[in-house]
Amino acid sequence: MVGGSQALNIVIGIVRTKAMAVMLGPAGFGLFGLYNSVANLAQTFAGMGINSSGVRQIAAAVSTGDAEKIAQTVRVLRRTSVLLGLLGAFLLVIFSRQISTLTFASASHSSAVAWLSLVVLFTLISGGQAALIQGMRRIADLAKMQVLGALFGTICGIPLVYFFRERGVVPSLICIAVTTIVTSAWYSRKIAVLPAVTPVTGADIRHEVGALLKLGLAFMTSNVITLGVAYVIRITVLRKVGYEATGLYQSAWTLGGLYVGFILQAMGADFYPRLTASANDDTICNRLVNEQARVGLLLAGPGVIATLTFAPLVITLFYSAKFGPAVGILRWICLGTILQVITWPMGYVIIAKAKRALFVGCELAWGVVSLALAWVCIANYGLTGAGISFFGSYIFHGVMLYTIVGRLSGFRWSKDNLKTGALSLSIIALVFCGFYLLPLAFGVALGTIALLCSGVYSVRVITTFIPREQVPRRVAKLLALFGLTPRLL
Numbered sequence: 001m002v003g004g005s006q007a008l009n010i011v012i013g014i015v016r017t018k019a020m021a022v023m024l025g026p027a028g029f030g031l032f033g034l035y036n037s038v039a040n041l042a043q044t045f046a047g048m049g050i051n052s053s054g055v056r057q058i059a060a061a062v063s064t065g066d067a068e069k070i071a072q073t074v075r076v077l078r079r080t081s082v083l084l085g086l087l088g089a090f091l092l093v094i095f096s097r098q099i100s101t102l103t104f105a106s107a108s109h110s111s112a113v114a115w116l117s118l119v120v121l122f123t124l125i126s127g128g129q130a131a132l133i134q135g136m137r138r139i140a141d142l143a144k145m146q147v148l149g150a151l152f153g154t155i156c157g158i159p160l161v162y163f164f165r166e167r168g169v170v171p172s173l174i175c176i177a178v179t180t181i182v183t184s185a186w187y188s189r190k191i192a193v194l195p196a197v198t199p200v201t202g203a204d205i206r207h208e209v210g211a212l213l214k215l216g217l218a219f220m221t222s223n224v225i226t227l228g229v230a231y232v233i234r235i236t237v238l239r240k241v242g243y244e245a246t247g248l249y250q251s252a253w254t255l256g257g258l259y260v261g262f263i264l265q266a267m268g269a270d271f272y273p274r275l276t277a278s279a280n281d282d283t284i285c286n287r288l289v290n291e292q293a294r295v296g297l298l299l300a301g302p303g304v305i306a307t308l309t310f311a312p313l314v315i316t317l318f319y320s321a322k323f324g325p326a327v328g329i330l331r332w333i334c335l336g337t338i339l340q341v342i343t344w345p346m347g348y349v350i351i352a353k354a355k356r357a358l359f360v361g362c363e364l365a366w367g368v369v370s371l372a373l374a375w376v377c378i379a380n381y382g383l384t385g386a387g388i389s390f391f392g393s394y395i396f397h398g399v400m401l402y403t404i405v406g407r408l409s410g411f412r413w414s415k416d417n418l419k420t421g422a423l424s425l426s427i428i429a430l431v432f433c434g435f436y437l438l439p440l441a442f443g444v445a446l447g448t449i450a451l452l453c454s455g456v457y458s459v460r461v462i463t464t465f466i467p468r469e470q471v472p473r474r475v476a477k478l479l480a481l482f483g484l485t486p487r488l489l
Contacts, residue, residue, distance in 0.1 A: 005143035009150045010262055014318060016154040017254060021319035023161050024169070029319075030247030032169050034103055034238070037231045038113060039173060043120045044227050046088025047127060049220035058135025074132055081128025088124060089117035103235060112170045122177035129184035132191060141187040152179035221360045225367040233374045237386055245383045248326040251319050252387065256333030259303040263296060264344055271348065279352040282409040289405075290414040292345040295465070297417075298458040300341045301424040304334050305454050308431050309447025325383070331432060332387025338428060339394035342421065346401040349409055362400060369396045420461070427454055 021029050058073055092099070096114040097107050126149075133142045153176030160168035160175060230253070238246045271292050278284040307314060311327045319326075350359045370393035377385030377392070405411045413421070427450050435443040 005147050007262065008147045010258060012147070012150045012154050013258075016150075016158065017251075018318055019158045020161055021251065021323065024166065024247075025320075026245075026247035026251075026322055027243040028166050028169070028247065030234075030238070030243045030245070030250055031166055033246060033250030033253075034234055035112065035116065035169055035173060037227065037234055038099060038103060039116045039119045039123075041224065041227045041231050042088055042092050042116070043123045043127075044220060044223045046084050046091065046120060047124050047220065048084060049217055049223070058132055077128055077131060081125050081131075085121040085124035089121040092117040092120055103231075103238075105239065115170050115174065118174050119177040122174075122181040126177075126181040126184040129181075129188035132188050133184070136191055138187075138191065141190065145183045145187045149176075149180040149183040152183065153177075217356075222363045225363045229367045229370050229374075232371055233378075233386055233389075236374055236378055237383065240378055241383050248323060248383060249329060249386050251315065251323050252326040252330040252333055255307070255314060255318055256330055256337050259307070260300050260337040260341060263299050263303075264341070271345065275348050275352045279349075279354075282411075285349060285352070285409050286411045289345045289349060289411060290417050293342055294414075294417050294420055295462070296341040296344065297338075297420050297424050298462050300338060301428065302451060302455040302458055304338050304428055305431055305447060305451045307331075307334050308428065308435070309444060309451060328384045329387035331435065332384065332391050335428070335432060336387070336391040336394045338425070339391070339398055343394060343398045343401050346398075346405045346411065349405045349411065350401075353408060355408070358404070362397075362404065365400060366393060366397045369393055423457070424454070 020032055024032060058070075058077065093114045096117075097110040100107050100110040100113050103109070103113075130142065130145065133145065156175040156179060157172035160172045162168070164171070234246055234249065237249050271288070275285060275288050278288060308331055311330050312324065315323050315326055315330065347359075347362070350362065370389065373389035373392045374386060377389040379385070381388060402411075431443075431447045431450050434446045438446065
């Protein structure tokens with residue numbers, strides 16, 4: 001259900017992105033990316049991670065079966081979301097001039113930045129409502145809310161950009177935030193929460209808010225570092241290369257993480273709770289990480305090879321021919337995303353074992369290395385350097401996490417993972433190098449052959465993980481045509 005809703009969101013996002021790219025062009029699309037980065041960074045900082053921690057607090061309250069406790073937690077979460085939203089909006093308005101100068105080297109965008117405060121306010125309030133829905137495990141409502149919010153936001157936002165062009169970018173972002181808060185409010189109100197019988201005291205509020213912020217700060221810090229790095233890199237590209245290059249970077253960044261992001265989010269809905277439940281058993285913990293990494297590689301490998309092979313077509317299809325120069329950076333970002341799939345499950349071990357300081361330290365180290373690489377690579381290789389730095393940062397991230405998680409839980413890659421990883425990475429490296437060493441036609445032919453071989457191998461291995469009785473009859477018949485028989489190992 002999570003994967004299906006995410007797939008629909010991706011389709012809707014593709015339509016919205018295509019429309020924005022065609023109407024705005026590379027320079028205008030770069031402006032859109034910068035405004036979006038400012039809003040995302042502000043709401044992440046102001047939100048203090050309570051959307052993520054709120055899910056845990058609501059779920060914990062529900063598990064007790066205490067209606068009074070549930071009502072108290074919900075009330076505090078809602079009020080805290082509103083207060084943090086107002087605080088974030090207020091600070092963005094106050095410092096709009098400074099943020100405009102920092103981002104665009106000019107105060108001319110300060111009024112637009114101030115209007116982004118509405119995006120921050122609405123997004124944080126809707127985030128609190130979404131946390132309530134997810135914490136109550138109303139997954140169907142959560143999926144519908146996300147899809148409808150994205151759909152209505154696209155329907156309302158595109159006409160604004162069509163009629164007002166670059167002046168319609170900020171109003172379109174506000175429009176998307178408005179539709180998100182409306183849909184989340186609609187579905188959160190369907191949840192029957194009994195009013196608290198006992199008045200909530202100041203001590204109760206402090207206790208609940210403290211619990212929300214204690215875990216939330218770790219999530220917030222991680223997200224701020226991730227978004228902050230992306231924000232600084234966009235500014236670096238803008239200052240060193242220009243607006244058009246910023247739009248090209250934004251397009252490649254969006255496409256590079258599209259398929260892999262879908263896989264990670266869909267798998268994460270189940271993986272993190274299972275890993276947390278087994279955090280004290282290193283044997284089970286390490287087995288889960290190995291399983292998740294292998295499935296991730298098998299699912300992501302063919303998608304990355306397809307993107308590498310058909311990058312020019314993909315760029316033109318998703319954006320327009322004007323975005324052709326983004327092909328080179330997209331290929332480097334693809335190399336980084338496949339490493340993300342490998343490192344992602346290991347990072348959750350640190351969170352599951354409640355090593356918050358260590359988790360933040362790892363994220364901070366990655367952020368510093370990523371920025372340093374970006375500064376050097378962009379200065380020497382221009383726009384393509386941003387993609388090279390992304391790839392290099394995840395080489396560092398993978399080595400760092402493997403060392404740390406190995407000490408925490410004795411984690412080692414399984415033989416199956418070493419085999420799958422070596423095969424997948426070798427094929428991807430071969431296809432990548434083919435476009436630099438061979439004529440374009442031969443590079444495409446090599447990539448197509450690699451895609452077919454990788455796809456068949458991935459499907460064959462994945463079908464061995466699936467119990468026969470869980471495969472729909474029509475799917476089983478289709479697999480049988482290719483000699484693939486689902487079974488449980």
